[in-house]
Amino acid sequence: MSDPDAVRILLVDDQALIRVGFRMMLDAEPGFAVVGEAADGAQAVADVDRLRPDVVLMDVRMPGMDGIAATAEIVRRSPSCRVLVLTTFDLDEYAFGAIRAGAAGFLLKDAERVELISAIRAVHAGEATLTPRVTRRMLELMTEMQESPARPDLDALTEREQDVLAAIARGLTNSEIASELFLSESTVKTHVGRVLTKLPARDRVHAVLIAHGLATPEAGGGDR
Structure with a gap:
């Protein structure tokens, strides 16, 4: 029987094997429910409207609408939905692009399982989370712009x-x-x-x- 209080999660990635891996991990976690999968940004936007997830795990590089554009649209249309951006590309332009688009957090796909679970719980609770390298870079930029x-x-x-x-x-x-x-x-x-x-x-x-x-x-x- 499904848990009505479970965190509803939408997986967005253009690689099916990546989605399968995340689904297996999250389905095994108490209090989480993967409610759908999307292979591109446009499908993600439509699925958020249809499925009303609490948290979206969003890839960045995808065909058609990318993850940054999809994040901006999701935040605009569904402000209560929290987007956690996951990428293999550890580059400032993606991290800051995601944050400016309204993402609640940014993590690399090689993050430890416990780090990912903690990040999902944090953004669902209204907090924001960033990978340590992105946090350091943000602080560097802040210092430069004092x-x-x-x-x-x-x-x-x-x-x-x-x-x-x-x-x-x-x-x-x-x-x-x-x-x-x-x-x-x-x-x-x-x-x-x-x-x-x-x-x-x-x-x-x-x-x-x-x-x-x-x-x-x-x-x-x-x-x-």
Whole structure:
């Protein structure tokens, strides 16, 4: 009998063997349900409309509509659906393209099983996840752009909210931020929500990109 509370997952990859491998892995994980497979971006968009998955595992390089374009369309049409981009290509253009398109995370296909499972659970819970190399590169770009005139004015954030934003940029979870700043986790969640509202940003990764001039704010604010 299917679990009504299971995380509904759509697999998107142009290679059938890749999809089979991911399906076998995820079907064996309690609390997960693979509800469909797509071989290209256009099919993925249609399947999201039809199947209403919670999380999409999205390949980048596919015939026709690629994963970046599909991610942007899915986020536009189904804001509650979270997209986790998986690729064998460890290149900045794909990672940042995916994030700008609205992806909740970016991982390489050679990530360990536990890392993939953790990433799916994180994005489903509303968090964002990036492979460590991408996080390091993002921080490098942020450092290079510290004096950029395109960097937005952060005066709207309180000192504590700026502390929280800086911790988010380092990849810390809410519990880790709470421990470092000597706050309760519920207080951290409140601060994160205020940061997203004030910038405004759709999620934590988007907030960091906005703060450092790598992305533009959401029109009218993002989803909380």
